[in-house]
Amino acid sequence: MTASGLLEGRRLQLARGVLLQCIMGGYPPARFYGGDDGDLVLNADPRQIHRLPWSESPRALAICDADELDGRSSGLSTRGLLKRVLARYAEHGWQPVVATELEFFVFAANPDPQQPFQPPLGLDGRREDGGSAFSVSSGNGLRPFFAEVYRCMEALGLPRDTFMHEMGVSQFEINLLHGDALLLADQTFLFKHLLKEIGFKHGLSVVCMAKPLARTPGSSMHIHQSVVEQGSGRNIFSADNGEATAAFYHFIGGQQAAMADFTLLFAPHVNSYQRLCHPYASPNNACWSADNRAAGLRIPASAPVARRVENRLPGADANPYLALAASLAAGLHGLECELQPSAPIQGEFEVPEELALPCTMHAAIERLKRSELAIELFGAEFIEGYIASKAIELASFYDEITPWERRVLAAQA
């Protein structure tokens, strides 16, 4: 997601091709330069106007909805898409409760993209040279950076649930407290922006790519999801006796049915598939399991009141509005159609063909293109615009010759 910081200023009107480019992180398809490139209006959400606490000069950021000139929500807006999914839950008297878990790397500033990323020099002047997941001292070398991150999260009202060092060298995870899905999408967006900007200030490069380093774990944005009854707040996944309800299984069934079609929405770039295809606890399957991190859908051990489904597919590079909309729409599809899940997997397992996911961006584009479900849930305007912009992004990737090709292929006869 790359919208942050681009829309500063007073003119809150933009062309729809630009929306595709900056909000979807893609490229505007040619037709948007022509007749389909009419303006949209950006309407700031009054609850999401923030003074930026890290900025030395006064600056504010407003999260906006992209609307048509006649006031209708634009079919291209990912925030609008999430709102429409939530409105459909509300028609049933339900409200999703979600949490996002964001992993990210903190690197030394890297002005030359030809060079691999390096961990930064810590306070002690050393570079971290091994991933020390959960180590109590591992974040110490970056204390001034994290102190400012904490201060600014507090000032912006972003409630922090956990912070830890992850498995990769200089890889961290901060989890936001669970809550309403639109709020969590806004908070996740703000949090990524905050990380980037505070990183710049400290001479660091905070990277939310799915797989910035080879032979090292990638970065995810796992989504934890439950659904409560509006008013009572009762979790519809648990019965009074604490057992899982039929609704819980239907929700999983919906996630499984849609995951392959929606893979591009969770894994939006070429690099996303580097994470999924060299997995370190980053599954590319739609299996589900009681508590196995190799399954795309995990049911974390919890009290019945917190029974939830964790979607482990989204990378840290996913647009939080879109990933949440897609995951929750899939669950709702299962609830409405009363879909049954497969049997849960246990231990070492083989992925059945029907639960395998696309493992390249090209395959994911082709899958989404053929998805009637995606068009039904998100509308043809969005899916066509998204696919067109992603096809251009993929073509632009194939315009480049990578260091691997120069290293390996140049030596061959």
Ligand SMILES: NC(=O)CC[C@H](N)C(=O)O
């Ligand atoms: N702690 C974890 O579950 C690791 C997740 C892993 N980094 C991923 O990319 O999905």
